[in-house]
Amino acid sequence: MFKGAFSIWGRDMRVMRRSIVSELVSVIAYPLTLYLAFGFGLKGYITDVNGVPYPLFIAPGLISMTAVNAAFDESSWSMWFHRKVQRTIEEYRVTPVTVYDIVIGKIFSGFSQGAVKGTVVFLVILALTPFRIDYTHLPVYLLCIALSSMTFSCLGTICGTVIDKPENIGRVQSVVIVPLIFMAGIFFPLSSYPSSILPLIQLLPTTAVFEGARDALLTGAIPSQYLVNLLLTAAACFTIAVYTFNRKMAE
Amino acid sequence: MNFAITLHDITKSYDGFTAVDAFSLQVQRGTVFGLLGPNGAGKTTLIKILTTLMRPTLGDAFVEGHSVLTAGKEVRRVIGVVPQENNLDRYLTARENLALHARLHGMRPAAYNPRIDQLLEMTGLAGRQHDFPDTFSGGMQRRLVVARALVHEPRVLFLDEPTTGLDPQSRRSLWDHIRGLRRTMTVFLTTHYMDEADALCDRIMIMDHGTCLADGTAAQLKDAFSRAHTYQVEFRNDADRYQEVLAGLPFVKGVERDGSLFQITLADEESIKPLMDHLSGSDIRRICLKEPTLEDVFISLTGEKVRE
Numbered sequence: 092m093f094k095g096a097f098s099i100w101g102r103d104m105r106v107m108r109r110s111i112v113s114e115l116v117s118v119i120a121y122p123l124t125l126y127l128a129f130g131f132g133l134k135g136y137i138t139d140v141n142g143v144p145y146p147l148f149i150a151p152g153l154i155s156m157t158a159v160n161a162a163f164d165e166s167s168w169s170m171w172f173h174r175k176v177q178r179t180i181e182e183y184r185v186t187p188v189t190v191y192d193i194v195i196g197k198i199f200s201g202f203s204q205g206a207v208k209g210t211v212v213f214l215v216i217l218a219l220t221p222f223r224i225d226y227t228h229l230p231v232y233l234l235c236i237a238l239s240s241m242t243f244s245c246l247g248t249i250c251g252t253v254i255d256k257p258e259n260i261g262r263v264q265s266v267v268i269v270p271l272i273f274m275a276g277i278f279f280p281l282s283s284y285p286s287s288i289l290p291l292i293q294l295l296p297t298t299a300v301f302e303g304a305r306d307a308l309l310t311g312a313i314p315s316q317y318l319v320n321l322l323l324t325a326a327a328c329f330t331i332a333v334y335t336f337n338r339k340m341a342e
Numbered sequence: 343m344n345f346a347i348t349l350h351d352i353t354k355s356y357d358g359f360t361a362v363d364a365f366s367l368q369v370q371r372g373t374v375f376g377l378l379g380p381n382g383a384g385k386t387t388l389i390k391i392l393t394t395l396m397r398p399t400l401g402d403a404f405v406e407g408h409s410v411l412t413a414g415k416e417v418r419r420v421i422g423v424v425p426q427e428n429n430l431d432r433y434l435t436a437r438e439n440l441a442l443h444a445r446l447h448g449m450r451p452a453a454y455n456p457r458i459d460q461l462l463e464m465t466g467l468a469g470r471q472h473d474f475p476d477t478f479s480g481g482m483q484r485r486l487v488v489a490r491a492l493v494h495e496p497r498v499l500f501l502d503e504p505t506t507g508l509d510p511q512s513r514r515s516l517w518d519h520i521r522g523l524r525r526t527m528t529v530f531l532t533t534h535y536m537d538e539a540d541a542l543c544d545r546i547m548i549m550d551h552g553t554c555l556a557d558g559t560a561a562q563l564k565d566a567f568s569r570a571h572t573y574q575v576e577f578r579n580d581a582d583r584y585q586e587v588l589a590g591l592p593f594v595k596g597v598e599r600d601g602s603l604f605q606i607t608l609a610d611e612e613s614i615k616p617l618m619d620h621l622s623g624s625d626i627r628r629i630c631l632k633e634p635t636l637e638d639v640f641i642s643l644t645g646e647k648v649r650e
């Protein structure tokens with residue numbers, strides 16, 4: 092069962108292993124710039140948020156952001172590339188594997204990219220910060236990142252499946268993904284929102300991703316509201332991704 | 343059951359446009375079947391339906407007894423596919439491309455490694471097996487795609503224009519491979535090259551606009567169309583006068599002239615006698631019956647106009 096998915100995932104991991112070292116510079120550059128610019132640049136103005144030092148306040152979100160962005164990127168571009176450019180999806184589809192093998196393999200590849208790149212940024216930020224986290228909090232934090240990467244990998248898969256023109260994938264990223272990420276309070280506490288829209292913001296899956304990650308890393312627990320949100324979103328996105336791909340392939 | 347491929351009234355429409363129209367066909371096991379047709383005839387569409395990449399709008403097809411509609415996975419287990427356009431993975435080496443294909447077919451390294459060695463040897467790619475396909479020439483890439491389609495020893499091999507873009511040497515060497523496969527598997531290929539169909543195929547079908555126009559061995563097709571009775575006549579002198587004479591004869595259906603060389607198409611076989619009555623033997627340098635080529639058959643069936 093799902094041996095085909097495993098083979099396709101294995102292919103993606105082999106290709107990632109070849110390029111990861113050269114990619115790392117660009118993977119680290121973005122979150123690190125944000126970390127230095129906000130964490131240290133604003134340190135004089137914002138000392139702490141609800142008692143948490145500002146650099147520590149933004150660090151979990153930056154790590155999650157790297158992971159989910161990497162998952163989305165990999166899934167969307169890889170699906171698009173294999174479908175439209177290289178047409179390797181067609182090669183997979185004339186072997187006995189099923190469309191479920193293909194889409195699940197691809198989703199796990201995006202997930203793995205997110206996990207690897209998130210870990211790298213985590214280690215780099217850890218090396219740079221004077222703060223030490225409580226390592227007993229790590230498992231919950233990793234769970235949170237895993238669910239988030241899964242969700243974004245599925246979202247990427249959906250985009251890579253339904254979008255034929257590459258520029259439109261870029262548009263979805265800048266119009267949907269980036270605002271969702273920044274609205275979710277990586278850089279500011281959600282209490283900054285007017286109380287009228289706060290409940291809406293709290294329902295966003297990205298809020299669960301980033302607030303959940305921060306709470307997990309700092310307190311060792313994900314608020315149940317966010318955990319449920321993460322689980323439901325991941326399950327829904329997974330179902331939609333598999334369904335969408337299946338439909339597209341039946342055209 | 344002796345048929346490797348059976349199509350029952352396969353129809354495929356793209357938003358109202360019918361690319362394949364109630365197509366029926368049975369291909370004998372262990373033979374090489376060639377599908378010929380101009381651009382847009384529906385060849386690739388048929389191959390996509392038979393390889394389960396596309397569902398027919400109507401009808402059903404069977405490959406080695408498995409329905410493409412209800413037993414796609416079983417169909418895919420027994421087929422090898424060389425698509426019209428190479429779809430190699432440019433991030434994997436030649437060998438890795440073959441190995442991934444083998445794994446997708448559920449093969450284990452102990453089974454696929456020797457097989458891959460053998461195929462790389464056969465296609466002359468053994469020396470380049472650790473290189474990436476985008477460093478290969480078009481012919482090498484094509485051979486790699488063919489090798490990939492053979493890794494799992496399919497029983498039916500689909501080749502969509504296998505030799506398009508290859509030089510004469512590569513074409514011939516690919517033909518040799520395909521001939522070598524005959525009998526051990528069924529080969530279904532499409533081509534635009536008449537010499538290729540002539541050289542390779544046990545049976546040829548010419549199609550256009552999604553329907554079959556002619557079907558048979560190369561010899562049968564040429565025979566059926568030798569009714570065209572075209573003669574080549576070369577005149578020693580008086581060519582201009584003869585052009586007028588020929589134009590006035592009722593049983594001459596067509597005249598093409600190139601200097602003193604004429605191509606004369608007659609209405610039927612009996613017309614050769616009255617034709618000779620109108621030509622004076624001393625003015626003729628040479629006269630011969632023009633054997634129809636497969637290309638003549640093809641052009642006469644599908645017309646001379648280029649498709650838009």
Ligand SMILES: Nc1ncnc2c1ncn2[C@@H]1O[C@H](COP(=O)(O)OP(=O)(O)OP(=O)(O)O)[C@@H](O)[C@H]1O
Nearest residue numbers: 356359361379380381382383384385386387388426
């Ligand atoms: N996805 C599609 N959507 C709409 N029309 C299509 C699609 N694919 C093919 N067609 C049309 O179906 C017809 C048959 O196409 P097909 O690719 O089967 O031709 P072909 O015989 O393989 O031609 P060629 O020799 O150029 O490869 C063409 O008129 C083509 O325009």
Ligand SMILES: [Mg+2]
Nearest residue numbers: 385386387426
């Ligand atoms: Mg074609």
